[in-house]
Amino acid sequence: MSVPAYTPLQRDALAELANIGCGQACTALGALLGRVVDLSVPTVQALDLADAVEALGPAEDVVTAVVLPTAGDMEAAVLLVFDQSDVARLGALLGVDPADHEMAVSAMSEIGNILGANYLEALMAVAGIAAEPGPPMGLTDMRAALVSSALASSTAALEAAILIDTRLSVEGEECSIAFVLLAGTDDIERLLQSVGLGTEA
Numbered sequence: 001m002s003v004p005a006y007t008p009l010q011r012d013a014l015a016e017l018a019n020i021g022c023g024q025a026c027t028a029l030g031a032l033l034g035r036v037v038d039l040s041v042p043t044v045q046a047l048d049l050a051d052a053v054e055a056l057g058p059a060e061d062v063v064t065a066v067v068l069p070t071a072g073d074m075e076a077a078v079l080l081v082f083d084q085s086d087v088a089r090l091g092a093l094l095g096v097d098p099a100d101h102e103m104a105v106s107a108m109s110e111i112g113n114i115l116g117a118n119y120l121e122a123l124m125a126v127a128g129i130a131a132e133p134g135p136p137m138g139l140t141d142m143r144a145a146l147v148s149s150a151l152a153s154s155t156a157a158l159e160a161a162i163l164i165d166t167r168l169s170v171e172g173e174e175c176s177i178a179f180v181l182l183a184g185t186d187d188i189e190r191l192l193q194s195v196g197l198g199t200e201a
Helices: 008-033 049-056 084-093 101-127 143-152 185-194
Strands: 037-048 062-072 077-082 131-133 137-142 160-170 173-183
Touching: 008 037, 008 101, 008 160, 008 173, 008 185, 037 049, 049 143, 049 160, 049 173, 062 084, 062 101, 062 143, 077 084, 077 101, 077 143, 084 101, 084 173, 101 131, 101 137, 101 173, 101 185, 137 143, 143 173, 160 185, 173 185
Parallel strands: none
Antiparallel strands: 037 160, 062 077, 062 131, 062 137, 077 173, 160 173
């Protein structure tokens, strides 16, 4: 199933929901790090899964990701993708030696859990949908393989992705994180209906 051709107003609504979720996630990360964290959301896209993999960057590039499957009224998966240079930067803020890959991935799992759980909590609260994240899973692999792992973590039919490209600044340390909400098109429709912009009559 392909993603519907959303109107500019619907895309703006998805972007606003993403901004709210990312804002709460940013606040939670700042509390974890004990530092001022600024986060911007320059782009939000609703894409088919194949297009989302391409939009994330070269499929063969090795990245670290955190996957949080969700359960409840909305069965989906949240995927946070970190480039290796950003893993080193964020890990260093937590006192992790960048050369210790296992500890770096563990640190990303903690950061990803904080970001992903708070993002999901804010999104579901606004939409009035009850869903809870499962345990985080930290992985290092090629981008395309990580998306496959995220799909395998959910029992639901995940057909589409809301891809959120974010820029994160922690007291001058710049990095980027891709938030990806993998969901069924029906669940994206429910998000739009919650703000009065559903495609169904």
